[in-house]
Amino acid sequence: WFPRNSLDAKLAQINKFAECGKKYGIRTGFHNHFMEFITVFGKTPLEHLYENTPDDFILEIDTCWAEYATNDSFGVIRKLSPKTNVLCHFKGLKQHGDPTSATLDKACIDFAQIAKYLTEKNAEWAIVEQEAIDIPALDAAKINHDYIRKFL
16 A cells, blocks of 8 residues: 555654644644545554644544444544544434435434533534535535534
8 A cells, every 4th residue: 555654754744734833823633534444554544643643633533434434433533532522523424334425313323422422521623514415505504503402
């Protein structure tokens, strides 16, 4: 896939960006998609980031892609805590094994469990994203807003 020194170089570059950002009050993080769950040198890229970045580095878990890749987005969030406790990216997955998006209320993800955990961990941000689906975007936004407000 790529040599180990390439991975090490990328991690060093990410850490350099994070250090530069701190001078200006900027926190650095990473947003995943499904490919960050492929094993590279015995670990996923997210695990490499978790283990090789500063304590204040943020792992913004996209629940849709984490669920699609692992069938356990909540487990991913817990495993990579506390770097996942700052910001979570709520996005619905229609069903396991299918990358089709859904509104949060129709998703196969237990958002109540994730929201409860993140609330207990004093998460700072929750972002809701909606991919194109078969209803108008503003209708989907209202459904997602009303649904997630039950938990946050």
